[in-house]
Amino acid sequence: MTARLELRGISRVFEGEIALDNVSVSLQAGQLACLLGPSGCGKSTTLRIAAGVDRQSSGSVLIDGQVASDDKVHMLAENRSIGLMFQDFALFPHLDVTQNIAFGLRNKQGRAARVKDLLERVNLTGYEKKYPHQLSGGEQQRVALARALAPRPRVLLMDEPFSGLDNRLRDDVRDATLELLKAEGTAVLLVTHDPEEAMRMADMIALMRGGRVVQMGAPFNIYNAPVDKAAAAFFSDVNVVTGQVVNALADTPFGQFLVPGVTSGEVEIVIRPQHLKLDFDRNGKGPNPTPSDGVPARGIVTRARYLGDHSLVEFAMDFDGSQLQVTVPGVFMPETGRALWLSMRRDRCFVFPKG
Numbered sequence: 001m002t003a004r005l006e007l008r009g010i011s012r013v014f015e016g017e018i019a020l021d022n023v024s025v026s027l028q029a030g031q032l033a034c035l036l037g038p039s040g041c042g043k044s045t046t047l048r049i050a051a052g053v054d055r056q057s058s059g060s061v062l063i064d065g066q067v068a069s070d071d072k073v074h075m076l077a078e079n080r081s082i083g084l085m086f087q088d089f090a091l092f093p094h095l096d097v098t099q100n101i102a103f104g105l106r107n108k109q110g111r112a113a114r115v116k117d118l119l120e121r122v123n124l125t126g127y128e129k130k131y132p133h134q135l136s137g138g139e140q141q142r143v144a145l146a147r148a149l150a151p152r153p154r155v156l157l158m159d160e161p162f163s164g165l166d167n168r169l170r171d172d173v174r175d176a177t178l179e180l181l182k183a184e185g186t187a188v189l190l191v192t193h194d195p196e197e198a199m200r201m202a203d204m205i206a207l208m209r210g211g212r213v214v215q216m217g218a219p220f221n222i223y224n225a226p227v228d229k230a231a232a233a234f235f236s237d238v239n240v241v242t243g244q245v246v247n248a249l250a251d252t253p254f255g256q257f258l259v260p261g262v263t264s265g266e267v268e269i270v271i272r273p274q275h276l277k278l279d280f281d282r283n284g285k286g287p288n289p290t291p292s293d294g295v296p297a298r299g300i301v302t303r304a305r306y307l308g309d310h311s312l313v314e315f316a317m318d319f320d321g322s323q324l325q326v327t328v329p330g331v332f333m334p335e336t337g338r339a340l341w342l343s344m345r346r347d348r349c350f351v352f353p354k355g
């Protein structure tokens with residue numbers, strides 16, 4: 001199937017500095033892809049190039065298989081059938097809600113019906129005559145969404161569209177937005193630095209770092225099969241244990257780990273705090289290896305905090321004094337100085353050569 005939007009090998013150089021390096025992203029109609037990454041990694045530049053308000057140094061942009069921009073052609077932003085919703089989605093202050101939404105609809109025919117339909121779908125029927133200053137942040141955001149979608153753009157580009165909203169409101173607005181986008185079948189490229197937002201909204205995540213896409217895939221895969229330690233750590237705190245490799249087996253304080261393809265040197269075993277287990281059964285009785293969880297290792301509690309739906313317990317490990325964090329569902333507040341045994345869920349560990 002022809003992609004609705006395809007960025008093919010996009011690079012962008014600003015005054016000799018490479019801001020984007022061979023970025024390729026392709027998305028189908030009805031699909032929402034997130035460009036996710038830390039500040040300065042090139043997300044907004046990618047979006048601006050897709051929109052046509054900036055031009056790549058090399059590579060091409062295709063919309064429905066047609067070149068919108070390459071080294072010869074450069075279609076203007078207004079001719080790309082692309083809707084934009086950026087951080088400061090400022091509505092026109094002197095226009096009411098209806099006029100704001102209708103702004104991009106040149107054709108009079110069907111205009112009123114389209115506005116009415118969108119107002120219903122963003123749950124703002126009755127707000128037709130209100131002006132932006134009379135609306136809450138969430139309401140303004142929904143009007144901006146309706147305005148962006150009114151002309152039925154082939155692609156919608158969104159840059160941190162929810163960043164101005166407070167937490168509780170943001171979840172509601174995100175869900176409502178997603179519902180509408182799916183109903184409209186628009187292809188959406190959304191920029192965010194918030195991994196939770198990407199997990200919540202995306203069909204596909206392109207994880208960016210230093211101007212490159214380092215990993216691309218469904219949220220499940222990105223979270224559960226990160227390409228490297230930094231990709232794992234982008235989504236949550238992680239624990240890191242070092243192992244010495246001999247014959248494709250890494251020796252660690254938690255037992256031996258299979259490290260296919262690595263024959264020597266050091267590896268890092270990376271595990272999220274919720275996948276380290278406290279081994280109460282063996283507490284005080286010493287290590288007792290099991291096939292799935294390896295060998296438990298002893299640590300001393302240095303801090304325990306209750307965080308609402310789980311507790312976070314920090315340990316100084318006997319084997320080298322390093323710190324490991326464990327989350328435990330509910331309330332678990334062991335006293336500082338208590339010794340406990342920890343084991344690692346083998347199926348939830350990520351193993352990377354030490355960089």
Ligand code: ATP
Nearest residue numbers: 014015019037038039040041042043044045046193
């Ligand atoms: P943020 O999340 O902070 O918005 P970002 O991931 O969107 O960051 P970009 O705004 O795309 O990052 O910037 C990527 C890199 O390109 C940065 O190093 C930035 O300084 C540089 N850059 C962006 N626009 C320009 C420009 N017009 N001139 C020079 N450098 C630029």
